Amino acid sequence: MSTLPFPHRTKPSSTAVNFVAPAVVVKVGKPATTFFVNGDLLCSTSDYFKTALKQEWREGKRRVVELPDDDADSFNTYLNWLHSKTVVLGYDDGDFYELIDVYALGDKLLDSDFKDAVTDAMIVSFNDNKGGNVLPGSYNRTRLYDKTAESSTARRLIVHRLARTNNVSLIEGGDCHAFLMDVAIEAISKGPEKTNDAAARCAFHEHAPGAENCYRNKYA
Ligand SMILES: [Zn+2]
Secondary structure, eight states: OOOOOOOOOOGGGGOOOOOTTTTEEETTTTEEEEEEEEEHHHHHSOOOHHHHTTTOOOOOHHHHEEETTSSSHHHHHHHHHHHHHHHSSTTTOOOOOHHHHHHHHHHHHOOOHHHHHHHHHHHHBBOOOOBBOOOOOOHHHHHHHHOOTTTHHHHHHHHHHHTTTGGGGGGGGGGGGGHHHHHHHHHOOOSSOOOHHHHHHHOOOOOSSSSSSSHHTTTO
16 A cells, blocks of 8 residues: 555544634724634634524624724734634734733633643743743733633643742732732642643643643644
8 A cells, every 4th residue: 555645634524614604793902903703613612602603692693793802913813723723922022911811812712722722822931042931020920810810720820830930039029919829829839840741731721631632632
């Protein structure tokens, strides 16, 4: 039997997006930026859009969803995720600041695969191109706590990393009380595992146990 000179790239038809599906108009921010998105694609991994676009809801009948409190750059990143299953930031030098907004949008849209990919992108943002670490400062740590829930994986990630810095000067005066408490508790109870190793076993992901449930494998 001969071997094909290219990798096998087909997938079952059940995974296909129906591009005949009508577009949904999504208005993001104030003033609003308007996006026209395939309805099937929009609902493919977001429970928020699945619910909002049910026919019995006004948004479902009009095929218009408004997200006035979110920003267009973050939504554009989300649409890139839907198309390519890759976190593409709005700027080439995108950093933790932008990732916070993107994570918060994933939280609102109830898309756990996207949030899992964003926490992975946060870990990448910790590493500079010289092998060193670039950890978020107190301004971004406070922003993260303002925009995320108590049990969020993004909070767990930054607390895990900061509790292992062995550098008290990283805890700056501008940090919020909740963050300082979380770091103090983690510092007392922490084990020897490094943040990158914890991330490799999906410690900062929301999916159900099992590698087959991880976006890294589902969309590979
Ligand atoms: Zn995972």
